[in-house]
Amino acid sequence: MRYIARKPCSFGGKKYLIGEDVPADVVLDGKRQVALGTLAAVQDDKTSAILISLGEEQVSLTPEELQRIFDILQAKSEDAVALLQEETRENVCGVIAVCDSRRAVKTAANRSKGEKESTDDSSNEGESEKDNSDANVTVGEGEKEEAGEA
Secondary structure, three states: OEEEEOOOEEEOOEEEOOOOEEOHHHOOOHHHHHHHOOEEEEOOOOOOOEEEEEOOEEEEEOHHHHHHHHHHHHOOHHHHHHHHHHOOOHHHHHHHHHHOOOHHHHHHHHHHHOOHHHHHHHHHHHHHHHHHHHHHHHHHHHHHHHHHHO
């Protein structure tokens, strides 16, 4: 257990300002100081879990996993795909697959997560994209010919 000063205070002859850590061994009556609003009690539990609701599903994340998710969400599309290829934690890939709207990132997250259905769907989308891109190239060439004739 450790404490954080919520008000300027002094314990054991040392002054603490708002937001500073106060070691538990210098506080004589921690419960009273918390009740008075002088200190805030903080657990030293490093395994704290953060629950996220993804539709019907609850996902438990560690602070490190949550930080990794935000790093991926804030990265450029190419960088996010590279980060996801390195990622091995299923929770991280699952949250990215639900939260990120970029197609390349979503596909990479689904592959990393190992969801066969999602990769099958995205590969079908990829084939239709190729068909559309060929059509766009053809249209583009036709426009160039029309412009050359005019």
